[in-house]
Amino acid sequence: MILSLAAALAVLMPTAAPAPGETPAAPATAVVRHEAGAWTLDLTLDRDAPVWVFGESEPLSDGRGWRVHQWTVETPGVALETVAGRDVLRGVDGAPAPRRIRLRLEPSFVDLEANYDPVLTFSTGAVAWYSEVFHLIPLDTADALAVLPRDLGPMIDAAGPTRTTWSDAEGAVLAKGERLVDPDSTRVGTYILFGPAEVVPGEALSTVVDPGLPAWIAAELSSYAPRVAEHYAARLGPGGVAAPTVMMSWTGPTPDTSSMAGSVLPGLVVMAFEGDGVLEPTTGVRNLARWFIGHESAHFWLGGAVHYETALDSWITEGGADLMAVRGLQAVDPAYGGRSRLQAAVDDCIGFAHQPVSTSADRGEFRAHYACGAVFALAAETAQKRASGGDWLDFLQPLIAANRADGVLSRDEWLSALDRVSGDPALRRDIERMLDHGSDDPARAIAGLFERAGVPHRREGAQVILT
Numbered sequence: 181m182i183l184s185l186a187a188a189l190a191v192l193m194p195t196a197a198p199a200p201g202e203t204p205a206a207p208a209t210a211v212v213r214h215e216a217g218a219w220t221l222d223l224t225l226d227r228d229a230p231v232w233v234f235g236e237s238e239p240l241s242d243g244r245g246w247r248v249h250q251w252t253v254e255t256p257g258v259a260l261e262t263v264a265g266r267d268v269l270r271g272v273d274g275a276p277a278p279r280r281i282r283l284r285l286e287p288s289f290v291d292l293e294a295n296y297d298p299v300l301t302f303s304t305g306a307v308a309w310y311s312e313v314f315h316l317i318p319l320d321t322a323d324a325l326a327v328l329p330r331d332l333g334p335m336i337d338a339a340g341p342t343r344t345t346w347s348d349a350e351g352a353v354l355a356k357g358e359r360l361v362d363p364d365s366t367r368v369g370t371y372i373l374f375g376p377a378e379v380v381p382g383e384a385l386s387t388v389v390d391p392g393l394p395a396w397i398a399a400e401l402s403s404y405a406p407r408v409a410e411h412y413a414a415r416l417g418p419g420g421v422a423a424p425t426v427m428m429s430w431t432g433p434t435p436d437t438s439s440m441a442g443s444v445l446p447g448l449v450v451m452a453f454e455g456d457g458v459l460e461p462t463t464g465v466r467n468l469a470r471w472f473i474g475h476e477s478a479h480f481w482l483g484g485a486v487h488y489e490t491a492l493d494s495w496i497t498e499g500g501a502d503l504m505a506v507r508g509l510q511a512v513d514p515a516y517g518g519r520s521r522l523q524a525a526v527d528d529c530i531g532f533a534h535q536p537v538s539t540s541a542d543r544g545e546f547r548a549h550y551a552c553g554a555v556f557a558l559a560a561e562t563a564q565k566r567a568s569g570g571d572w573l574d575f576l577q578p579l580i581a582a583n584r585a586d587g588v589l590s591r592d593e594w595l596s597a598l599d600r601v602s603g604d605p606a607l608r609r610d611i612e613r614m615l616d617h618g619s620d621d622p623a624r625a626i627a628g629l630f631e632r633a634g635v636p637h638r639r640e641g642a643q644v645i646l647t
């Protein structure tokens with residue numbers, strides 16, 4: 181559940197169109213081809229380098245990247261490996277990787293926590309690829325892998341993003357709402373859909389819904405999403421994106437699974453559902469779906485209207501969207517309490533905040549920004565309530581209004597707003613300490629923050645219970 185910054189160099193065009201002048205020549209090109217049920221990736225590299233690192237990697241629970249699980253190199257002289265958490269193509273025995281490399285791909289759905297899910301699979305056999313998974317950066321030595329910055333985005337832009345061609349022997353692919361034959365993309369930040377899918381235009385949003393998706397989920401989207409978005413808009417002003425497309429995939433009724441995953445891109449929301457646990461709309465599952473829709477919709481404000489300055493600050497957008505989703509659900513359904521979800525955020529944040537929360541993603545603790553961000557938002561909301569009787573959206577409204585022009589809601593702006601509504605600089609210090617240093621006793625730190633902000637709670641050993 182993440183969101184992108186606006187893709188500055190978004191281009192997507194039929195093959196014949198000219199390249200935009202400002203994009204540097206790519207060191208690599210890629211052709212993704214689907215034919216007779218099989219997938220191939222043909223890479224062409226423009227220089228000799230012993231190591232090529234993929235611009236986005238995220239190891240799965242076994243420490244190996246998702247590509248290593250799904251891709252097989254067919255060309256001799258090169259290996260696909262995960263090194264220092266990065267997926268790389270490496271020439272054997274230190275030799276340069278071959279200039280032309282073919283891989284066989286077996287795309288399957290995997291929900292990444294800190295990156296866009298690379299592939300969405302539909303029950304119709306359609307497959308949607310995240311457009312940015314083929315960017316390659318050449319490195320002179322394998323040693324360079326150890327000292328790469330966390331975010332390789334600037335290196336991709338400097339080296340030149342891989343120009344990827346999307347080719348389906350069965351016909352046109354769906355990209356940015358259009359059916360195109362063999363389109364190219366460089367840095368578009370979207371999903372490219374191969375196979376059958378119907379785009380249903382709508383006033384508030386257009387949808388691409390897997391026909392196998394349990395009907396109640398699609399119905400929930402068409403009834404709940406406009407209501408919660410209306411609620412946000414009434415309180416916060418317009419979101420950053422008008423009339424987005426929502427793509428909903430259904431991986432199937434996998435036993436003992438209840439999975440809802442999603443992300444927000446410029447103009448596109450994707451939601452992937454899986455598992456027998458979401459077949460029937462029990463109250464719990466329905467509230468989960470609504471909460472999920474409310475979280476993703478919230479990113480049109482926290483992420484669309486304003487976004488964070490650096491990924492170290494994604495607690496602002498993720499925790500903020502979590503609390504927006506709870507309050508949005510309560511506005512639409514007063515019977516929803518939301519206590520258990522907020523309690524889970526407190527519990528999880530206590531587990532994460534031993535170490536600096538800002539850099540939690542470096543340790544693979546991707547949920548820390550959601551949980552601790554919601555804890556910080558809850559403190560800010562309560563300070564707001566004390567000051568004006570308002571709620572979380574009242575805290576956010578002036579912050580969003582003041583930062584629409586430059587589009588950035590920085591950590592300092594967020595914390596300064598907390599100073600203003602609380603009148604107590606100790607709250608900022610509590611949060612800064614958890615962000616930058618972590619705490620020896622996170623439960624005490626959070627209880628202290630709640631105490632000062634006025635969040636009703638009690639301490640129970642190493643736990644902080646919301647009351």
Ligand SMILES: [Zn+2]
Pocket residue numbers: 181182183475476479497498501
């Ligand atoms: Zn999110």
